[in-house]
Amino acid sequence: MIITRESLRELAEYESPKSCALTFYYQPDTPKDQSHREEAIMVKDLARDALHEAEKGGKAEGVRPALHRILEMADMIHGNGGKAKAIFADSSNGFWREFDLPPKLLATRLVVNRRFHLHGLAPLMETTPAVCVCVLDRSKARLWEMKDGTLREFFGFFQPRQRKGETQESYGYMAAGRIGRNLAEITKQHYKKVNDTLVKMYDRDGWDNLVIGCRDDNWAELSEVLHPYLKQNLAKRLRMEPSSVKEPALREEVQKVLQERQAIRRQELVLEAIGQAHRESRGALGLRRVLRSMEAGEIQTLLLGDRFQATGSECSHCGHIGLSHEAACTLCDQPAKPVEDLTNAILRMALRMNIEIVFVEGNPILEKIGHIAAVLRYRAAKKQNIEMAS
Secondary structure (H helix, E strand, C coil), X not given: CCXXXXXXXXXXXXXXXXXXXXXXXXXXXXXXXXXXXXXXXXXXXXXXXXXXXXXXXXCHHHHXXXXXXXXXXXXXXXXXXXXXXXXXXXXXXXXXXXXXXXXXXXXXXXXXXXXXXCHHHHHXXXXXXXXXXXXXXXXXXXXXXXXXXXXXXXXXEECCCCCCCCCHHHHHHHHHHHHHHHHHHHHHXXXXXXXXXXHHHHHHHCCCEEEEECCHHHHHHHCCCXXXXXXXXXXXXXXXXXXXXXXXXXXXXXXXXXXHHXXXXXXXXXXXXXXXHHCCCCEEECHHHHXXXXXXXXXXXXXXXXXXXXXXXXXXXXXXXXXXCCCECCCCCCEEEEECCHHHHHHHHHXXXXXXXXXXXXXXXXXXXXXXXXEECCCHHHHHHHHHHC
């Protein structure tokens, strides 16, 4: 089952009536032996520890069926084909969601609480750009699309080559010259067809990045007819030919391109948030300012560091997040519950408000400002002033 934004929203909004919301994350690791025994033992230990804690808290009946399913799964997980796994369950309410994911989770762990633990999914909440891949030469073109880590070839065409015997020996030098000009025109039309196909795909599918694979001489010819929009969205050019493409190698190359571009974008977003905040414009730095902007509906992109950690409280009525363990909400005066990790509450609010979430690992600039920042759509106070002036 693929985890979508809608699935994340469902998980974010879910609250177990008996505090039996079980979250299990499995992140594959390199085993010390082929038997994968250590992985199975670790999963079993996590499940047994969770059952022991549930029994002490009087929640055993609500979590036991889900834990037993995870225990049965432990001996068969065997690296899960290189994929991570996430399970969200509440046996007291008949709830079970299971996902196979890219191996980007923070760690293997199991948590039981009143809400699902979404912090572990933070690295996967960043929107993965859709990529169009075109590998071509003077007579062939093959097209793939890559979405959510899956590469799929969906289109290809070729231009018939010059027939054997169509040479200057057969037709003479003048005839050969005409043939050469005709072949050059045929090649140019082939490149135009590639360009037109890519433009139509761009208009129809709205992919974010283009990757082109070809030799240097092919690129020199193709670039003459390539639309400016395509050049603008070109992520990288790879040196390869359509007849020798192997999909596993191509997928790996495209993933490297995406990782490079996403790393650059994360750095640019951090610098943009800081620059905008210093100009008192579209930037928010630190937890207090980010929460204020989030509740005001100002945030466009939330930047969350991998070491972010904070405690506080959350109102069960209006969802207001407080920075201290308040018994009552400061906004609506309804009961507030203590929260040991505000990350989950912040992610829930961001998903509810359809805010873009960008997970930033090991960024020293973001660390200095509290591991959290945001790029804003607008600053509410300035917007209000503009409206009053008009």
